[in-house]
Amino acid sequence: MSAIHCRIITPHGVYKETDASIINIESEAGQQGILPNHMPLVTMLKIGKLSMDESGTRQEYAIAGGLFYFRGNKAEILTDAIENKNEIDVDRAEHAKERAEGRLHSSDPNIDMRRAEIALERALNRLKVTGR
Numbered sequence: 001m002s003a004i005h006c007r008i009i010t011p012h013g014v015y016k017e018t019d020a021s022i023i024n025i026e027s028e029a030g031q032q033g034i035l036p037n038h039m040p041l042v043t044m045l046k047i048g049k050l051s052m053d054e055s056g057t058r059q060e061y062a063i064a065g066g067l068f069y070f071r072g073n074k075a076e077i078l079t080d081a082i083e084n085k086n087e088i089d090v091d092r093a094e095h096a097k098e099r100a101e102g103r104l105h106s107s108d109p110n111i112d113m114r115r116a117e118i119a120l121e122r123a124l125n126r127l128k129v130t131g132r
Helices: 090-104 115-128
Strands: 004-012 015-021 023-027 032-036 041-054 059-072 072-076 081-082
Touching: 015 041, 032 041, 041 115, 059 115, 090 115
Parallel strands: 004 072
Antiparallel strands: 004 015, 023 032, 023 041, 041 059, 059 072, 059 081
């Protein structure tokens, strides 16, 4: 069976390079499963969960949105931030959630509400990926 060669790239460089039998993404168009020999695809990723079957093991990641590119059984994911389920610091995610909620409930006119909403969405996503 053929596999998908996947590279995940962040502003800090290549986060991971692996082969996968399936990649599950959350795109702007909804949830999608990418199998080997899928038609070429370019799509924007939402803040959400990314999962892949790597060498028979299911790996789950919290991803901060980005771009997904697939062609010829090669996938590239460009994202600002990604964390494996096992790398997520739950206490840190809980504190980030509380901070973002505090900002959203603040009456301070200097608070960037859109930024606070994104921070809350990212924190909730990290908690969701860990099963909390």
